[in-house]
Amino acid sequence: QKEVEQNSGPLSVPEGAIASLNCTYSDRGSQSFFWYRQYSGKSPELIMFIYSNGDKEDGRFTAQLNKASQYVSLLIRDSQPSDSATYLCAVRNNAGKSTFGDGTTLTVKP
Amino acid sequence: DAGITQSPRYKITETGRQVTLMCHQTWSHSYMFWYRQDLGHGLRLIYYSAAADITDKGEVPDGYVVSRSKTENFPLTLESATRSQTSVYFCASSDRISGGERQYFGPGTRLTVT
Numbered sequence: 001q002k003e004v005e006q007n008s009g010p011l012s013v014p015e016g017a018i019a020s021l022n023c024t025y026s027d028r029g030s031q032s033f034f035w036y037r038q039y040s041g042k043s044p045e046l047i048m049f050i051y052s053n054g055d056k057e058d059g060r061f062t063a064q065l066n067k068a069s070q071y072v073s074l075l076i077r078d079s080q081p082s083d084s085a086t087y088l089c090a091v092r093n094n095a096g097k098s099t100f101g102d103g104t105t106l107t108v109k110p
Numbered sequence: 111d112a113g114i115t116q117s118p119r120y121k122i123t124e125t126g127r128q129v130t131l132m133c134h135q136t137w138s139h140s141y142m143f144w145y146r147q148d149l150g151h152g153l154r155l156i157y158y159s160a161a162a163d164i165t166d167k168g169e170v171p172d173g174y175v176v177s178r179s180k181t182e183n184f185p186l187t188l189e190s191a192t193r194s195q196t197s198v199y200f201c202a203s204s205d206r207i208s209g210g211e212r213q214y215f216g217p218g219t220r221l222t223v224t
Contacts, residue, residue, distance in 0.1 A: 043217055
């Protein structure tokens with residue numbers, strides 16, 4: 001079992017829809033959870049981070065964390081074509097090391 | 111300009127040669143990381159450093175060597191390059207803030223080993 005697993009995708013949604021990206025992790029000692037966006041040929045950039053159970057909202061993005069279920073998700077509301085990218089889930093353990101999932105590729109169709 | 115830079119951006123080398131990838135950051139971040147990203151996959155940690163002269167292995171350290179004599183520099187050396195090391199290499203840095211560890215990534219180095 002991989003330490004961090006994401007929906008393999010690709011995920012395709014129409015413009016204006018909600019995109020839902022999911023991530024599960026195996027280390028119960030994980031402390032911090034991150035969502036990075038990576039455009040093709042570019043480096044990852046941070047979108048959201050969350051430490052506590054519940055929801056965290058930032059504009060059109062909402063991160064949700066459920067430590068009991070070892071599950072973190074990212075919702076993108078009112079999806080735009082510019083949101084088309086690969087989204088990487090990263091989990092940091094209490095030793096300070098981050099583990100990344102393989103990513104989910106999202107395509108938003110106009 | 112402030113930020114994190116990597117050089118070279120592209121490199122083609124032959125099997126068995128030694129290659130060094132450079133990483134430089136201007137934020138004085140304490141943590142620096144090296145990842146490799148293979149086509150269609152996420153990032154795998156090679157080595158990381160918590161401060162100057164402190165380094166530790168990540169998930170896939172075999173065949174790589176790092177050093178960190180200065181806070182701002184974190185070079186990665188492939189001692190004897192192999193085809194399996196063909197990949198995109200990302201350097202990242204971070205500074206612990208409120209218990210978190212947001213990482214800032216460099217532009218990447220695309221390495222091809224022939």
